Amino acid sequence: MINSNVAELLKSEGLLLQEVTLKGWVRTFRSNRFIALNDGSTINNIQCVIDFENTDETTLKRITTGAAINIKGTLAASQGKGQSVEIQVSEIDILGDSNPDEYPIQPKKHSFEFLRENAHLRVRTNTFSAVMRVRSKLSFAVHQYFQERDFNYVHTPIVTGSDAEGAGEMFKVTTFKDNEAPVTEDGKIDHSKDFFGKETNLTVSGQLEAETFAMALGKAYTFGPTFRAENSNTTRHLAEFWMIEPEVAFMDLDGNMDLAEDFIKYVINYVLDKCKDDLAFLDQRLTQEDKSKPQAERSEMSLLEKLKFVVENNFKRVSYTEAIDILRNSKPNKKKKFQFPINEWGADLQSEHERFLVEKHFKCPVILFDYPADIKAFYMRLNDDGKTVRAMDVLFPGIGEIVGGSQREERYDVLLDKMKAHGIEEELWWYLDLRKFGTAVHSGFGLGFERLVQFTTGMSNIRDVIPFPRTPQNADF
Amino acid sequence: MINSNVAELLKSEGLLLQEVTLKGWVRTFRSNRFIALNDGSTINNIQCVIDFENTDETTLKRITTGAAINIKGTLAASQGKGQSVEIQVSEIDILGDSNPDEYPIQPKKHSFEFLRENAHLRVRTNTFSAVMRVRSKLSFAVHQYFQERDFNYVHTPIVTGSDAEGAGEMFKVTTFKDNEAPVTEDGKIDHSKDFFGKETNLTVSGQLEAETFAMALGKAYTFGPTFRAENSNTTRHLAEFWMIEPEVAFMDLDGNMDLAEDFIKYVINYVLDKCKDDLAFLDQRLTQEDKSKPQAERSEMSLLEKLKFVVENNFKRVSYTEAIDILRNSKPNKKKKFQFPINEWGADLQSEHERFLVEKHFKCPVILFDYPADIKAFYMRLNDDGKTVRAMDVLFPGIGEIVGGSQREERYDVLLDKMKAHGIEEELWWYLDLRKFGTAVHSGFGLGFERLVQFTTGMSNIRDVIPFPRTPQNADF
Numbered sequence: 001m002i003n004s005n006v007a008e009l010l011k012s013e014g015l016l017l018q019e020v021t022l023k024g025w026v027r028t029f030r031s032n033r034f035i036a037l038n039d040g041s042t043i044n045n046i047q048c049v050i051d052f053e054n055t056d057e058t059t060l061k062r063i064t065t066g067a068a069i070n071i072k073g074t075l076a077a078s079q080g081k082g083q084s085v086e087i088q089v090s091e092i093d094i095l096g097d098s099n100p101d102e103y104p105i106q107p108k109k110h111s112f113e114f115l116r117e118n119a120h121l122r123v124r125t126n127t128f129s130a131v132m133r134v135r136s137k138l139s140f141a142v143h144q145y146f147q148e149r150d151f152n153y154v155h156t157p158i159v160t161g162s163d164a165e166g167a168g169e170m171f172k173v174t175t176f177k178d179n180e181a182p183v184t185e186d187g188k189i190d191h192s193k194d195f196f197g198k199e200t201n202l203t204v205s206g207q208l209e210a211e212t213f214a215m216a217l218g219k220a221y222t223f224g225p226t227f228r229a230e231n232s233n234t235t236r237h238l239a240e241f242w243m244i245e246p247e248v249a250f251m252d253l254d255g256n257m258d259l260a261e262d263f264i265k266y267v268i269n270y271v272l273d274k275c276k277d278d279l280a281f282l283d284q285r286l287t288q289e290d291k292s293k294p295q296a297e298r299s300e301m302s303l304l305e306k307l308k309f310v311v312e313n314n315f316k317r318v319s320y321t322e323a324i325d326i327l328r329n330s331k332p333n334k335k336k337k338f339q340f341p342i343n344e345w346g347a348d349l350q351s352e353h354e355r356f357l358v359e360k361h362f363k364c365p366v367i368l369f370d371y372p373a374d375i376k377a378f379y380m381r382l383n384d385d386g387k388t389v390r391a392m393d394v395l396f397p398g399i400g401e402i403v404g405g406s407q408r409e410e411r412y413d414v415l416l417d418k419m420k421a422h423g424i425e426e427e428l429w430w431y432l433d434l435r436k437f438g439t440a441v442h443s444g445f446g447l448g449f450e451r452l453v454q455f456t457t458g459m460s461n462i463r464d465v466i467p468f469p470r471t472p473q474n475a476d477f
Numbered sequence: 478m479i480n481s482n483v484a485e486l487l488k489s490e491g492l493l494l495q496e497v498t499l500k501g502w503v504r505t506f507r508s509n510r511f512i513a514l515n516d517g518s519t520i521n522n523i524q525c526v527i528d529f530e531n532t533d534e535t536t537l538k539r540i541t542t543g544a545a546i547n548i549k550g551t552l553a554a555s556q557g558k559g560q561s562v563e564i565q566v567s568e569i570d571i572l573g574d575s576n577p578d579e580y581p582i583q584p585k586k587h588s589f590e591f592l593r594e595n596a597h598l599r600v601r602t603n604t605f606s607a608v609m610r611v612r613s614k615l616s617f618a619v620h621q622y623f624q625e626r627d628f629n630y631v632h633t634p635i636v637t638g639s640d641a642e643g644a645g646e647m648f649k650v651t652t653f654k655d656n657e658a659p660v661t662e663d664g665k666i667d668h669s670k671d672f673f674g675k676e677t678n679l680t681v682s683g684q685l686e687a688e689t690f691a692m693a694l695g696k697a698y699t700f701g702p703t704f705r706a707e708n709s710n711t712t713r714h715l716a717e718f719w720m721i722e723p724e725v726a727f728m729d730l731d732g733n734m735d736l737a738e739d740f741i742k743y744v745i746n747y748v749l750d751k752c753k754d755d756l757a758f759l760d761q762r763l764t765q766e767d768k769s770k771p772q773a774e775r776s777e778m779s780l781l782e783k784l785k786f787v788v789e790n791n792f793k794r795v796s797y798t799e800a801i802d803i804l805r806n807s808k809p810n811k812k813k814k815f816q817f818p819i820n821e822w823g824a825d826l827q828s829e830h831e832r833f834l835v836e837k838h839f840k841c842p843v844i845l846f847d848y849p850a851d852i853k854a855f856y857m858r859l860n861d862d863g864k865t866v867r868a869m870d871v872l873f874p875g876i877g878e879i880v881g882g883s884q885r886e887e888r889y890d891v892l893l894d895k896m897k898a899h900g901i902e903e904e905l906w907w908y909l910d911l912r913k914f915g916t917a918v919h920s921g922f923g924l925g926f927e928r929l930v931q932f933t934t935g936m937s938n939i940r941d942v943i944p945f946p947r948t949p950q951n952a953d954f
Contacts, residue, residue: 005695007627023727025693025915040694040726041627068915096887096916103914120686120907121914123693132694136629143620150484150518152613157945158635158702159648159679159717161952171636171650171672173679175706178666181655189655195648195706195716197950202636202650209597209945209954216502216600217517217609218482224702225635229652229672239672240636249517250500410573430597430954437580437598438502438545439573468634468686475638475673477686477907 001072007041009075013084020087021072022046023095025124028107029063034080035089037071043130043277047078047086059092065107066098066124112464119468119477127285130278131457131465134271138453141270142223142244145263151219151246156206158225161198162427169229170201171239202227207245207444208379208431211408214247214442215434221246223449231472235461236400238450240470247444253381253390253407256443257317257367260394260403264365264452265311271456272307279304279456286458299398303458306397315365315394318357321345323368326361327353348375354395366395378418379431380406392445399455405445412436478549484518486552490561497564498549499523500572502601505584506540511557512566514546520607520754524555524563536569542584543575543601589941596945596954604762607755608934608942611748615930618747619700619721622740628696628723633683635702638675639904646706647678648716679704684722684921685856685908688885691724691919692911698723700926708949712938713877715927717947724921730858730867730884733920734794734844737871737880741842741929742788748933749784756781756933763935776875780935783874792842792871795834798822800845803838804830825852831872843872855895856908857883869922876932882922889913 002020004012009020024039032052036045048071052060063069070093078086100106104118105125115122122128143153159173174181175195182190191199206222213220222245229239246259272279283303290298301309318326327333327342327349340350349368358366369392373382380389394403409415412435419425425432453465463469468477479497481489486497501516509529513522525548529537540546547570555563577583581595582602592599599605620630636650651658652672659667668676683699690697699722706716723736749756760780767775778786795803804810804819804826817827826845835843846869850859857866871880886892889912896902902909930942940946945954 005627023917024695040629040696066915068917095918096912096914098914105914120689120910121693123690129694132631132690133629136624136631139630139632140620140624143617147613147617150482152517152610153616154609154613154944155616155702155719157717157947157952157954159704159947159952161954169652171652172655173648173650174655175646175648176655178649178651178653178658179656179660183656195708195949196947196952198952200952212597212954213600213609213944216598217606218501219517225632227636231672240634242632433597435573437573437575437582438543440500440545441572467631467690470634470636470673472672473674475634475636475675475677477634477638477689 005041006037006039006044006046009046009085009087010042010044010083012075013077015075016077016085018075019072020075021070022048022087023068023070026063026065026067026069026098028065032060035063035069035071037069040129043126043133043281044083047080047083048073048089049086050089050092055092059094062094062097063092064098064100064103066103066105067094068096068098069093070095112461116463116469117476123467126281128464130275130281131453131459132467133278134275134282134457135453135465137271137274138267138456139223139449141267142449144270145266146219146221146246149219151221151248152213152217154206154210154213154220154222155224156203156209156222158203159196159200160203161196161200162208163199163201168204170204171227171229173200173202204228205243205245205446207247207446208428210245210247210444211431211434211442214249214444215438215440218249219246220248233472235463236451238462238466238469238471241462241466242449244447244449245444247442249442250440251443252441253369253392253443256405256407256445257315257369257392260392260405260445260447261315261367264394264403264447267452268307268456269311272304272311279307282457306458307456310365310396313364315367316362317367317369318362320368320371320388323349323353323357326357330356330361332356346372346374351400354393354400355397358395358397358400365397368393368395376406378422378424379408379415381409382414390443394445396451396455399451402451402455403445403447405443407441407443410435410439410441412439482518483514483516483521483523486523486564487519487521487560487562489552490554492552493554493562495552496549497552498547499525499564500545500547503540503542503544503546503575505542509537512540512546512548514548514564517606520603520610520758521560524557524560525550525566526563527566527569532569536571539571539574540569541575541577541580543580543582544571545573545575546570547572589938593940593946594953600944603758605941607752607758608930608936609944610755611752611759611934612930612942614748614751615744615933616700616926618744619926621747622743623696623698623723626696628698628725629690629694631683631687631690631697631699632701633680633686633699635680636673636677637680638673638677639685640676640678645681647681648704648706650677650679681705682720682722682923684724684923685905687722687724687921688908688911688919691726691921692915692917695726696723697725710949712940713928715939715943715946715948718939718943719926721924721926722921724919726919727917728920729918730846730869730920733882733884733922734792734846734869737844737869737882737922737924738792741871741880741924744929745784745933746788749781749788756784759934783935784933787842787873790841792844793839794844794846795839797845797848797865800826800830800834803834807833807838809833823849823851828877831870831877832874835872835874835877842874845870845872853883855899855901856885856892858886859891867920871922873928873932876928879928879932880922880924882920884918884920887912887916887918889916
C-alpha cells in the first residue's frame with residue numbers, strides 16, 4: 001500500500017495497478033461517481049472513481065465539496081482527458097463533513113472581495129492555493145539566492161525605539177492601558193514607565209540595523225515584516241508587509257544595480273522552474289480576466305510572457321536627469337495628459353510617469369538613478385554635484401517601483417550635517433558610529449515582497465497575495 | 478588581479494604568487510608589520526604583511542583596530558603558524574579610520590554586558606560574528622528542511638485583532654495618541670476609530686492562522702517574530718523573538734514527534750556541516766568559560782559533543798504520567814531538593830523537573846507527551862481518558878523546553894465546548910470553521926528559534942543570540 005499525495009500520484013504512471021491510500025478534500029463530486037480530490041500538494045486534482053452501486057447512500061451523500069476524505073484504491077490509467085491516472089476507489093472514509101448549505105467555498109466563481117472576507121478558507125480555491133504556493137517558493141528563492149552568495153540573514157528588530165527612519169507613519173507599541181498612561185509632574189506622558197522604558201513603534205525598515213551587520217560581516221540581508229500606519233486604501237498598499245533588504249559593504253551604486261537585477265531575475269527564474277503548474281493556471285486566469293476588459297486596458301503580454309521578458313532582457317539604466325528630459329518632451333506631457341505635468345528638474349516622479357517610462361517609452365524594466373537629494377532620504381550618498389544622491393529605483397511594468405535603494409553616505413561629516421538638519425543625530429548615534437569607526441562605501445536596497453508576488457502571480461490587488469491582509473479598518477483573522 | 482574575500486583566500490593555496498586585492502577591517506596590527514585582516518566572510522583573519530620600511534609613517538599610524546582598509550598584494554605561503562597563506566602587501570589604502578582612543582571594540586576581552594550596550598558593533602567580535610553566522614545558517618536550514626518536504630511557508634499576521642490565543646501577555650498596537658483615545662457616549666474607548674477599527678495586539682503565535690493553511694495546502698510552516706509583554710528579566714526570555722511553527726494535516730501526535738525530532742536533527746547537522754570554523758571557535762570559547770566555573774557547574778560535554786549527541790541519539794519519549802512517577806520517586810524529590818516538590822499527578826512541571834529528567838535521569842533529549850488537559854491550551858486534542866490531551870514538549874539539556882506542540886482538537890463539538898469555557902468562540906469563529914468544513918486530524922508544534930540558537934552556539938544568555946534584543950526597559954538600536 002502506497003501512502004502518497006496527489007502531486008506524486010499524478011506523476012506516477014509507473015505505479016499503475018498498485019494499491020494506494022490518499023487523504024484530501026473533495027473539490028467536486030459529479031454523476032455520483034467522480035470525485036475531484038485535492039490535498040494542496042498541487043493545483044491539480046486527482047480523479048477518484050467510486051463504485052457507487054456498492055457504496056452506501058449515506059456515504060455518497062456525504063461526499064460534498066470541502067469534505068475531508070480518506071480513500072483506498074488502485075491506481076489506473078485514466079479514460080478522462082487532461083489526466084493520465086485516476087484512482088479506482090475500493091474504500092472511502094469521510095473524515096470531516098462539509099455541509100453544502102453552509103460551506104462558503106462552492107465550486108463556482110467567487111469574487112475576490114467575498115473571498116477576502118473568508119480568508120481562512122480562500123486558500124482552498126485554485127487561485128489562492130496557486131498564489132500562496134508561488135509566494136512560498138518565492139520566499140525560499142530569496143533565501144537561497146542570498147545564502148548561496150554568503151549573505152547573512154539578519155533578524156532586525158520589529159519593535160523599535162526610533163521614529164527617525166523617516167519612511168512613513170508608524171504604529172505605536174505600548175502596554176499602557178488606553179487613556180491611562182502615567183504622566184510626570186509637569187504633565188507629560190511618562191514613557192519611562194512603559195514596557196520598554198521609552199516610546200516604541202513598529203519598524204518601517206530594517207535597513208539601518210542591517211547596515212551594522214554589513215559593516216561587520218560584509219554581506220547581510222533582512223526578510224521580515226515592516227509597517228506603515230498610512231491611511232492608503234489602494235490596491236498597492238498594506239499596513240503590514242514583508243520587505244527584503246540586502247546591504248553590502250564595499251559595494252557602490254553600480255554594484256547595487258547589478259545585485260538588484262540579478263536577484264530579481266534569479267527569484268523569478270526559480271518560480272518559473274518550480275511552479276510550472278501554478279503559473280500556467282495563473283496565466284490562464286489573467287488571460288480570462290483580461291478578456292472581460294475593454295481592448296485598451298488589456299495587457300500586451302500574458303503573465304508568462306511578462307515573466308520571461310523580465311528574466312531575458314537587461315534592465316534599462318537611466319539617470320533621473322535623462323528621465324526628466326524624456327518625460328518633459330513626451331507626448332502625454334505635451335498634450336497635458338499627465339495629472340502631474342513635468343515642468344522642471346527636481347519634480348518627484350509619480351506612478352503615471354514611471355509607467356510611461358517602463359511601459360511606453362523603454363518597454364522594459366527600468367532602473368532610474370541619481371535622484372535629486374531633496375526628494376530622497378538622509379542616508380543616501382551625495383554626489384559631487386551637490387544636488388543629486390546615489391539613489392536608484394527599479395520600475396516594473398504594471399507595478400511601478402518594486403525596488404528602492406542607494407549607496408549609503410559613508411562620510412561622517414556629510415552624514416552628520418544631514419542628520420542634524422533632521423534633528424536625529426542624537427537618537428541615531430549608533431548609526432553615525434558606523435561612519436566613525438572603519439567606514440567604507442556600502443549600498444543596499446529594499447524590495448517590497450508583496451509587490452514581487454503581485455508581479456509574479458499577476459494578481460491586481462495586493463490584498464490577494466498575502467495570507468491575511470492588514471489595511472485601514474481591517475485586521476480580521 | 479583577483480578580487481576576493483578572506484574565506485576564499487585562506488583556502489586558495491593554488492593561487493600562490495597571484496596578485497590579489499582585498500577589503501576588510503583591521504583586527505590587530507603588531508610589530509608595525511602584521512595586519513590581521515577580517516571581512517566577515519569567516520571567523521578567521523588573513524595575515525597581511527606590510528613592508529613598513531617603504532610605507533609612510535602617517536599610513537602606518539592609521540592602521541588601527543577597526544579601520545577599514547583596501548590592500549593589494551601577492552598571495553604567499555605563510556611562515557606563521559595556524560595559517561597556510563598570507564598576503565605580501567604592495568599597496569594599502571585607508572578607507573575609514575578608527576580612532577583607538579574612541580573605538581569601543583579593542584582587541585581584548587569585553588564583557589557581554591558591555592557588548593550588549595554596543596550591539597551595533599559587537600558583531601565585529603569573534604564571538605558575535607560566529608553566533609550571527611550560525612544563526613543565519615540555522616535560519617536557512619529551517620527553510621530548506623521544510624521546503625524540501627513540500628511545506629508551504631506562510632507569513633501569518635503580526636498585528637492581530639485577537640487576544641484569545643492565550644499564550645501570554647500582549648503588546649497593544651495603536652495609532653491613538655497617548656491619553657487621547659476617543660471615547661463613546663457611554664465613556665468607553667472608541668476602538669472603531671483606531672487604525673484597524675478595533676483593538677489590535679502583536680501576535681503571540683501564528684499557529685491558529687497556520688492551521689488554516691494546513692487545512693488547505695496540507696503542510697505549512699511559519700517562521701516569524703512573536704511577542705510577549707511579560708516582565709521576565711531572565712537569560713531565557715525575550716519580549717520579541719522568532720518562532721517556527723509547522724502545521725500538518727492528516728498527521729497525529731506520533732507523526733508530530735517524528736517531525737520535531739527529525740527537524741531538530743536536520744538543522745543541527747546542517748550547521749555542523751556548514752559552520753565548522755565558527756562552531757570550533759564557540760566550542761573553545763565555552764570550554765574556556767567552563768574552566769572559570771566551580772567543578773560542579775561545569776558541563777560534562779563540550780559544545781560539539783552536545784550537538785553530536787543530539788543528532789546521534791533517539792529522543793526518549795515518555796508520557797507525562799510516567800514522568801510524574803519518575804519525579805515523585807526521584808532522589809531530589811525525596812530529599813526535598815526541588816523548589817516545587819512533586820506530590821501528585823496534575824502538577825505543572827518546572828524547569829528543575831525538566832532538567833532532572835533530561836540531564837540526570839535519561840541523559841538525552843526527552844519528549845514528554847499526553848499532559849493533563851488543565852495545564853495545556855484549549856486547542857489540544859482531548860484523549861479518550863477525558864483528562865489528558867495530545868500535547869508534547871521536547872526538552873533539551875541546559876535549555877529545557879525547546880519545542881511545544883500537540884495534535885489539535887479536530888472535533889467541532891469538543892472544541893466549541895472548550896472555547897465557550899474561555900469565552901472565545903465568537904472571536905475565533907473562523908478557527909471553528911476549520912472543524913465545521915472538512916475537518917481532519919492535524920498537528921503541529923512551535924519552536925523558539927533563539928532557544929535553538931542558544932543550544933547550538935552554547936551562549937548562556939538569550940540576549941546574546943539575537944541581533945538587537947528587546948527586553949523589559951530595553952529597545953535600544
